[in-house]
Amino acid sequence: MWLTSKLKQVLMVIKPGVVTLKYPFEPRPVPKDFRGQPSWDHHKCVGCGGCAAHCPARTILIRDVCQDLRIMLYDGSRCTYCGRCADVCPEGAITMTEQFELATNDRNDITVNMELFMLTCQRCGRCYNMETTNMIDKMGLRGFRYDNLEVRAVIQKATEHFDEKLLEESDRYKRPQK
Amino acid sequence: MLTIEDVKKQLKDKYQSDIRNFEHPYGTRLFVDVDRSRIRDISNDIIRMGGRYLVSVGYDNIARDKTLGLVHTFSLDAEDMFICLRTSAPVDNPEFDSITPDIPNAGWSEREYIDLLGMKFTGHPKPKRLILADDWPEGLYPLRKEVPWNMMPPAAENVAYQLDDAPEGCTTIPIGPFHPTLHEPEHFAVYVDGETIKGCDYRGFMVHRGLEKLCQTQLTYNEVPFIAERICGICGSVHATSYSQALELAAGITISRRAEYIRTIMLEIERIHSHLLWLGVAGHLIGFDTVFMQAWRVRERIMWFGEKLTGNRKTYGMIVAGGVRRDISPELADELLAVLKTIEKELVTIHKAIAGDGSIHRRTKGVGCITTEETKLWSLVGPVARARGVDIDTRRDHPYAAYDDMTFDVPVVDSCDVWGTVVVRILETFEAIKIIRQAVEKMPAGPIMTEFSEEIEPLRHSISAVEAPRGEVVHYLITGEENRPERWRVRAPTYPNLQGVPAMLLNNQFADFPIIVGSIDPCFSCTDRVMKVDVRSGTAVRVSGSDLEKISRAKKFAGR
Numbered sequence: 260m261w262l263t264s265k266l267k268q269v270l271m272v273i274k275p276g277v278v279t280l281k282y283p284f285e286p287r288p289v290p291k292d293f294r295g296q297p298s299w300d301h302h303k304c305v306g307c308g309g310c311a312a313h314c315p316a317r318t319i320l321i322r323d324v325c326q327d328l329r330i331m332l333y334d335g336s337r338c339t340y341c342g343r344c345a346d347v348c349p350e351g352a353i354t355m356t357e358q359f360e361l362a363t364n365d366r367n368d369i370t371v372n373m374e375l376f377m378l379t380c381q382r383c384g385r386c387y388n389m390e391t392t393n394m395i396d397k398m399g400l401r402g403f404r405y406d407n408l409e410v411r412a413v414i415q416k417a418t419e420h421f422d423e424k425l426l427e428e429s430d431r432y433k434r435p436q437k
Numbered sequence: 438m439l440t441i442e443d444v445k446k447q448l449k450d451k452y453q454s455d456i457r458n459f460e461h462p463y464g465t466r467l468f469v470d471v472d473r474s475r476i477r478d479i480s481n482d483i484i485r486m487g488g489r490y491l492v493s494v495g496y497d498n499i500a501r502d503k504t505l506g507l508v509h510t511f512s513l514d515a516e517d518m519f520i521c522l523r524t525s526a527p528v529d530n531p532e533f534d535s536i537t538p539d540i541p542n543a544g545w546s547e548r549e550y551i552d553l554l555g556m557k558f559t560g561h562p563k564p565k566r567l568i569l570a571d572d573w574p575e576g577l578y579p580l581r582k583e584v585p586w587n588m589m590p591p592a593a594e595n596v597a598y599q600l601d602d603a604p605e606g607c608t609t610i611p612i613g614p615f616h617p618t619l620h621e622p623e624h625f626a627v628y629v630d631g632e633t634i635k636g637c638d639y640r641g642f643m644v645h646r647g648l649e650k651l652c653q654t655q656l657t658y659n660e661v662p663f664i665a666e667r668i669c670g671i672c673g674s675v676h677a678t679s680y681s682q683a684l685e686l687a688a689g690i691t692i693s694r695r696a697e698y699i700r701t702i703m704l705e706i707e708r709i710h711s712h713l714l715w716l717g718v719a720g721h722l723i724g725f726d727t728v729f730m731q732a733w734r735v736r737e738r739i740m741w742f743g744e745k746l747t748g749n750r751k752t753y754g755m756i757v758a759g760g761v762r763r764d765i766s767p768e769l770a771d772e773l774l775a776v777l778k779t780i781e782k783e784l785v786t787i788h789k790a791i792a793g794d795g796s797i798h799r800r801t802k803g804v805g806c807i808t809t810e811e812t813k814l815w816s817l818v819g820p821v822a823r824a825r826g827v828d829i830d831t832r833r834d835h836p837y838a839a840y841d842d843m844t845f846d847v848p849v850v851d852s853c854d855v856w857g858t859v860v861v862r863i864l865e866t867f868e869a870i871k872i873i874r875q876a877v878e879k880m881p882a883g884p885i886m887t888e889f890s891e892e893i894e895p896l897r898h899s900i901s902a903v904e905a906p907r908g909e910v911v912h913y914l915i916t917g918e919e920n921r922p923e924r925w926r927v928r929a930p931t932y933p934n935l936q937g938v939p940a941m942l943l944n945n946q947f948a949d950f951p952i953i954v955g956s957i958d959p960c961f962s963c964t965d966r967v968m969k970v971d972v973r974s975g976t977a978v979r980v981s982g983s984d985l986e987k988i989s990r991a992k993k994f995a996g997r
Contacts, residue, residue: 264793268727271790278734290741292763294748315656315663341663341754346762355748393888395658395684395758395920415655435589 289357294342296335296358299371303352306331306375310344310353312398317413319344320406322429326421329377329404334411335361335369347396405429439486439516441467447486452479463686465835466519468898473524476509477534483511483520484540489829490816491519491902492928493546494913495554497581498525505531505554509543510900510913514834519900521913526556535561542816542933553580568642571596579650586647586654601638603628612950614643627942627950634942634950639935649925657920658684658893662757665912668927670751671711674703675905676912676927677756682837683901683914684758684922688893694839695883696760701839702773702876703747703755704903705869709780710739711906712866715958716787719859722951723800728791735783742776745769760886770877777870788863801856805941805953808853815937819908819930820865821957823849824857831904842879843872855956865906896923905930907958931957 280287289295306329311319316339320332345353361369391397400417405425407414414429444467445459456479457470471479484490488511496506504525511520526533535558537544548567550556555578558564569579572593577584603609603626613624623641627634648668652661665680666673678700685692713736720728740750746769747753755761765773791797807815809826822829830847832840848864850857897916902909908930917923934957941953 261793261795264790264795267786267790268794271731271786272727275734278737290745290748292748293744294754313657313660315660317655339663339667339752340749341752342748343660343663343754392890393659393759394892395889397920399657399920435587437589437591 289359292355293357293359294340294355296340296356296361296369297333297338297342297344297353298356299331299333299373300352300354301373301375303350304331304373304375305350305352306377307349308400308404309347309349309398311404312400313343313347313396315339315341315343320408320411320413321404322406322408322426323377323403323421324426326379327377329375330408331373331375332406332408332411333371334366335371336366338369347391407432410434439513439518441465441518444486444513444518444520448479448482451482455479462897463899465517466521466686466900468521468523470523473507473526473533476507476522476524477536477539479522480509480511480536481539483513483522486513487515488513488520489813490540490542491909491911492913492926492932493543493550494924494926495546495550495556495580496915496924497554499528500582503528505556507533507550507556508898508913509536510911512835512902514829517835519835519902521898521900523898531555532557532559534559537561540816541814542936545932545936550580552578554578555581566598568645571598579647586650598640600626600640601636604630604635606630607635610947614640625950625954627947629947632947634945634947637939637942639938641935649927652925653917653922655921658922659758661922661925663754665927666752666754666756669905669929671714672707672905672907672910673752674700674707674756675903675910676929678704678838679901679903679910679912680914680925680927681756681758682903683899683912684893684916686901687897687899687914687916688889688891690759690887690889692760692887693883693885694881695764696885696887697839698876698880699761699765699885700756701843702765702873703753703761704838705873705876706739706743708869708906709866709873710736710743711958712862712869713739713780713784715862715906716859719801719855719952719955720791720797722955723797725791725794725797725800728787728797731783731787735780735787738776738780742773745772757886759888760884762885764885765877765880770880774874774877777873781867781870784863784866797859798856800949800952801854801859802852803854803856804945804949805855805956806853806945807937807940809851811940812853812937815940816933817908817937818933819905820858820861821908821934821937823847824855824861825853826851829909831902831909835902837901837903839876839879840872843875845872855952858956892920907931908934934958 308321311321316337318334318338322330324330342355345355363369402417402419403421404417405414407429412432412434414432416425418425441461448456452475455472455475460468491510491512494508498504498506504527506525509522533556535547537547538560545567547558547561548564551564552567552569574590577590607628607630610627610629612627614622622643626638628636648664652664656664662677662680665676668676713732717729717732743753744750747755747763755763807825812822812825812827826849828849833847845868848861850860893916895916895918900913902911910930911928913926914922915924938954945953
């Protein structure tokens with residue numbers, strides 16, 4: 260009994276042989292729909308902020324520095340690669356690439372910064388409400404946004420009209436400390 | 438067979454006006470509002486009816502009516518019914534009768550709310566701190582709404598958890614709090630008499646991340662599944678499914694059948710890879726690394742398939758409230774069947790090779806024994822319970838997703854030891870393969886997402902359970918305003934199972950500690966730090982790494 264099972268174990272090990280991949284010395288291609296680093300197409304982006312509103316990890320920040328200029332920042336250091344941003348983008352401006360070798364000691368290497376020139380809506384300034392029919396997918400923060408890009412913090416405030424005071428306030432934002 | 442009406446009648450006859458209200462909006466879920474003075478009696482009655490304790494849920498209702506709410510939840514497995522006993526107490530006197538003396542598994546839930554909500558439980562046998570850090574200030578209850586989610590109180594020195602006193606004549610061996618091969622930092626103090634374990638105390642929750650608070654204050658309904666998935670690195674889809682089901686139940690929507698089938702397939706894929714992972718780890722814990730290498734080699738196939746299907750080899754991100762995110766194309770389904778065929782063949786080989794191996798028998802048979810009665814008393818779940826003769830499986834008892842269409846066996850063995858859990862897990866892997874084959878074959882066409890057409894009404898309660906590879910996951914949800922949950926309570930399977938570990942350890946050999954704790958699947962390894970405690974004088978001497986080296990060198994050379 261004992262000997263036969265040991266023989267079976269030897270066979271079990273010998274048959275498949277060495278299965279360890281030669282990675283990283285040989286490249287390891289990823290499957291077709293792999294969720295790697297997201298990439299933004301600034302030609303397609305309309306700055307609606309849907310990606311920021313649906314990012315569970317809050318890695319996409321939006322800061323309106325004036326009426327016409329919106330800065331969007333993607334901080335890959337906390338990204339979980341869930342791909343929700345690509346799902347909800349109404350313009351198809353976000354794609355999940357095949358890039359996964361993203362280890363770095365400088366987070367600016369995996370940060371994407373976009374400056375978007377925005378037209379002002381005659382009615383309300385910024386009136387994007389992603390055209391979604393799913394009630395639980397609606398946007399929480401609509402209008403002008405004032406995230407702090409310096410400390411990479413989401414400011415849970417949005418206004419209908421551009422508010423310089425909030426912008427200044429956001430600059431003074433500090434993370435809670437012990 | 439009890440029906441909801443029977444339960445209602447029995448409770449009403451016995452407790453009259455102490456039962457305030459009944460609610461059963463979803464058929465199989467019965468919510469009972471009871472007076473807090475009778476909570477212990479009614480809980481015991483539900484157990485007598487054949488109920489199994491699941492979890493308690495505490496919530497802050499101060500802003501509405503100045504009360505703290507408490508829900509004890511039970512499952513009637515034979516009747517496919519969940520019973521939730523709801524009660525409340527004013528915030529200035531939040532005292533409840535503890536149900537722990539009769540239902541030991543409620544111990545942690547109650548301690549949790551002592552910590553997080555400031556409730557008091559009279560008659561609790563061990564009202565010690567459970568979740569909060571030792572230096573968290575007294576009187577600050579983080580789950581109350583007035584406490585901001587990102588509060589960071591100052592750290593304090595000179596505070597430490599007081600472990601239970603060791604029994605007379607026993608030595609304390611601390612295991613933990615961290616070791617490179619442990620999956621999680623947790624701390625056991627094991628009391629040994631010679632080599633025999635006489636008891637243990639547990640201090641864990643070092644990585645309590647406050648997910649529930651985060652989701653209740655910051656995220657929206659459809660962001661929570663992604664956080665839920667990260668509760669556990671191994672069984673992520675399980676939590677996302679359970680949360681989504683609870684939400685769909687509360688919102689009153691039925692998702693498409695195809696989405697339910699895809700969820701079933703995802704859950705079973707997860708079960709296959711989790712059981713193979715556990716089999717490998719169990720082999721590793723008893724020093725049988727051939728099993729570890731081979732089980733993980735076989736497992737890799739299903740990981741690659743998961744990557745192909747979902748875009749990631751783990752934390753699939755497939756499940757959102759209302760359905761799933763990606764469809765399974767016919768080509769992928771064929772590939773899945775091919776992968777399953779290979780895995781089945783390889784697993785049979787592994788099974789045959791280890792079934793007759795004397796070393797694995799000697800390390801697992803008769804180890805970690807507890808009786809079927811004790812298992813029921815401690816409300817243990819999953820393979821741990823099924824290896825001890827308790828015939829429960831949420832997939833069969835409370836069918837969800839597409840499990841009502843599947844035919845499968847629930848393997849139950851009554852060897853009551855670690856060997857039983859090995860057998861149950863291997864057999865379950867074959868059952869999982871069977872289920873996926875049926876699901877692929879029967880999968881109907883249709884959309885994969887169902888949208889929520891209306892806003893979800895606030896303050897609706899719902900409960901959902903899903904059978905994870907390790908046991909049963911329970912999610913309790915109270916819907917809220919602002920598109921996010923008011924209260925979301927997660928109970929992972931290790932929560933009840935870990936409470937049963939002291940009973941499993943009792944009178945076992947210390948060398949079997951890793952495999953006994955590992956058998957419930959949190960996978961601990963060996964001791965990383967040794968402290969010698971003289972029980973009589975109470976003095977502790979810490980042995981440093983270099984001291985250990987000296988001692989072991991001296992031992993090694995002593996014989997020469």
